[in-house]
Amino acid sequence: MAKISQDTIRNVIESNDIVDIVSNYVQLKRAGKEYRGLCPFHSEKTPSFYVDGERQVYYCFGCHSGGNVISFIMNIESLNFIDAVKFLANKAGIAIKEDQVNDQRSILYEINREAARFYYENLKSKRGVIAYNYLKNRGIEDKTIVKFGLGYSQKAWDGLLNHLSKKGYKVQDIERAGLIIKGKDGASYYDRYRNRIMFPIIDSRNNIIGFGARSIDETMPKYLNSPETEIFNKSSVLYALNFAKKSRSNHFIIVEGYMDAISLHQAGIDYAVASLGTALTPKHVELMKRYKNSVIIAYDADAAGKMATDRGLDLLEKTHLDIKVLEIPSGKDPDEFIRSAGVQAFKEAENAAVPFVQYRLKKAQDGLNLDNPEEKAIFVNRASDVLADVTDEVRLNSYIKYVSELTGIEEPIIKAHIIKKVKSKNQQNKNIEYISGNNRHNINYENNDVDDKTRVPLIDETERKVLAVLTNSRELREKYIYSLEEDLFKYPFSQKLLVWLRDVTLRNENIDVAELMSKYEEDEEIEEVGKILSMQLPQEPENTLIEGLLTLKREKLKRAISELTVNINQSKDINIIKKLQQEVMEIKKELFNLSIKKSERRGQNG
Ligand SMILES: [Zn+2]
Numbered sequence: 001m002a003k004i005s006q007d008t009i010r011n012v013i014e015s016n017d018i019v020d021i022v023s024n025y026v027q028l029k030r031a032g033k034e035y036r037g038l039c040p041f042h043s044e045k046t047p048s049f050y051v052d053g054e055r056q057v058y059y060c061f062g063c064h065s066g067g068n069v070i071s072f073i074m075n076i077e078s079l080n081f082i083d084a085v086k087f088l089a090n091k092a093g094i095a096i097k098e099d100q101v102n103d104q105r106s107i108l109y110e111i112n113r114e115a116a117r118f119y120y121e122n123l124k125s126k127r128g129v130i131a132y133n134y135l136k137n138r139g140i141e142d143k144t145i146v147k148f149g150l151g152y153s154q155k156a157w158d159g160l161l162n163h164l165s166k167k168g169y170k171v172q173d174i175e176r177a178g179l180i181i182k183g184k185d186g187a188s189y190y191d192r193y194r195n196r197i198m199f200p201i202i203d204s205r206n207n208i209i210g211f212g213a214r215s216i217d218e219t220m221p222k223y224l225n226s227p228e229t230e231i232f233n234k235s236s237v238l239y240a241l242n243f244a245k246k247s248r249s250n251h252f253i254i255v256e257g258y259m260d261a262i263s264l265h266q267a268g269i270d271y272a273v274a275s276l277g278t279a280l281t282p283k284h285v286e287l288m289k290r291y292k293n294s295v296i297i298a299y300d301a302d303a304a305g306k307m308a309t310d311r312g313l314d315l316l317e318k319t320h321l322d323i324k325v326l327e328i329p330s331g332k333d334p335d336e337f338i339r340s341a342g343v344q345a346f347k348e349a350e351n352a353a354v355p356f357v358q359y360r361l362k363k364a365q366d367g368l369n370l371d372n373p374e375e376k377a378i379f380v381n382r383a384s385d386v387l388a389d390v391t392d393e394v395r396l397n398s399y400i401k402y403v404s405e406l407t408g409i410e411e412p413i414i415k416a417h418i419i420k421k422v423k424s425k426n427q428q429n430k431n432i433e434y435i436s437g438n439n440r441h442n443i444n445y446e447n448n449d450v451d452d453k454t455r456v457p458l459i460d461e462t463e464r465k466v467l468a469v470l471t472n473s474r475e476l477r478e479k480y481i482y483s484l485e486e487d488l489f490k491y492p493f494s495q496k497l498l499v500w501l502r503d504v505t506l507r508n509e510n511i512d513v514a515e516l517m518s519k520y521e522e523d524e525e526i527e528e529v530g531k532i533l534s535m536q537l538p539q540e541p542e543n544t545l546i547e548g549l550l551t552l553k554r555e556k557l558k559r560a561i562s563e564l565t566v567n568i569n570q571s572k573d574i575n576i577i578k579k580l581q582q583e584v585m586e587i588k589k590e591l592f593n594l595s596i597k598k599s600e601r602r603g604q605n606g
Helices: 008-015 018-024 069-076 081-092 107-122 126-137 141-146 159-166 171-176 258-266 281-287 299-306 313-319 335-353 356-364 373-387 393-407 411-435 463-470 475-485 490-507 513-517 522-534 539-570 576-604
Strands: 029-031 034-037 050-052 057-060 152-153 180-182 189-192 196-202 207-215 224-227 249-254 272-274 294-299 320-323
Touching: 008 081, 008 513, 018 034, 018 050, 018 057, 018 069, 057 522, 069 081, 069 522, 107 126, 107 152, 107 159, 107 171, 107 196, 126 152, 126 196, 159 171, 159 189, 171 180, 171 189, 171 299, 207 258, 249 258, 249 281, 258 272, 258 335, 258 356, 299 513, 320 356, 356 373, 356 393, 373 393, 373 411, 393 411, 463 475, 463 490, 463 522, 463 539, 475 490, 475 539, 490 522, 513 522, 539 576
Parallel strands: 249 272, 249 294, 294 320
Antiparallel strands: 029 034, 034 050, 050 057, 152 196, 180 189, 196 207, 207 224
16 A cells, blocks of 8 residues: 655644534534533434544544544544545645555556446447446436446447557556456457446445446356455455435345345445345355345345355354344346336335344245254254344343244253254354464364455454553553553454553553554554544443453463364374363463452452
């Protein structure tokens, strides 16, 4: 990523008062030492969004978004870090000096943007007539074509390649963007997309990260997506999210295809996103949860049915996003449905959407005759699998009741079934967690169809709380920082922050936000930094810190035990096994002492 000097970042932060900047977007009222208003990041009627002029941070008690002036602009203007700094610099009249670092990724964004422009011009030109007519026949209006930047890749082997080369882009970069393919001779290149309608895929920061392409002749496959590139990862992208996140609706509707999403937007359903033909991934859910609390899945019957029986759905349940399913009647896709039945019918279907768990229970019944004892047992087994994912007790109990009434099997028996499933799932998850060790990109998930890094969070709640205290209280930082080892923290993000905090303490300095922000490269890391800075110290910060550190210590010991256990199981040398077992015993003793310490603390604090 291009670098902006620390001095510039500092200058930008100091020249843009957060109260002034936020006031451009949110009506703020004074509330004691702070300012309060309606949160721009979630819909609410009573204000829970606070701006603290003294600490120069904002925080929302409703959706827990928070950060400093730069993270605010990143979120509200959908900009990446560099562009947010430029935006604020521009406001304050500061000239930006970018280091002459070659920006590996922004060149790809630039090439994609130029390609999208080229495809769009093609669609409007004479050679795009067939494609244009195709869109017209599917009811797509001109203003929709403009809004989504639809285009056409001409029926030639080098149309785009020539265009981009003339613009001065290097063949290697165009290939890295996934737009051209190396020929069999190993020297020449040709366009990846030919004679197709082009759908630019735009991320939530308004970068064009890839393309979808639909053939308009008989060429297969019908739909072609960008390959995985440095900036495009299919399982972590939602098409049309850049528009849908701004909708006033309190939920999203998720469809499978580009045309579905576009049709819905054109019909005024401006909260539709598309998952590009993949199943719903935890990364999708995480993305949506940033903006809204619920989503309705509107896949066609086959796809919805398939996803209801997929594995790994416990991950969705854990995200606490409210998920419902709308089954489109009789083998239609949402695009066809809304065009034939109209918006009103679609909205009615939306209102009739059922909770995801309920839908999965219905699917678990498919093909089974519940009067037959054998098939009834199969159903209870499947239903227990579904319900093992439900973490909310009230909901769980009402579903158990439902299954009991349906089958005539007593509730305690069903409950026992579910507990067994939960235990075996926990065991699986533990294995995953403990293997993980330190490397965020190297985790062995059982189900490996998703890019690892899209699944693994940056940090967890305990580490965040501990680091927030260490970052925001100089006194406690100075008291504790030297006693903390890096490997106490599980996530590389946290380890890096710890090292930096130690360095700051050594230098006997205060936190320099500009320096800290420029330590990290990824936008999500920079946002996390902002969030940590924005967190208020808890009532009793030292207690929170010590409790958190004890939890981290315990987790670290457990990780050590499971690593040793793996070694014991793999070792054939009895002496080594004995030695490892001895180590395990010692760690267990340490864990035990830790639990005594913890309960003593509980006693002290009442
Ligand atoms: Zn909020």
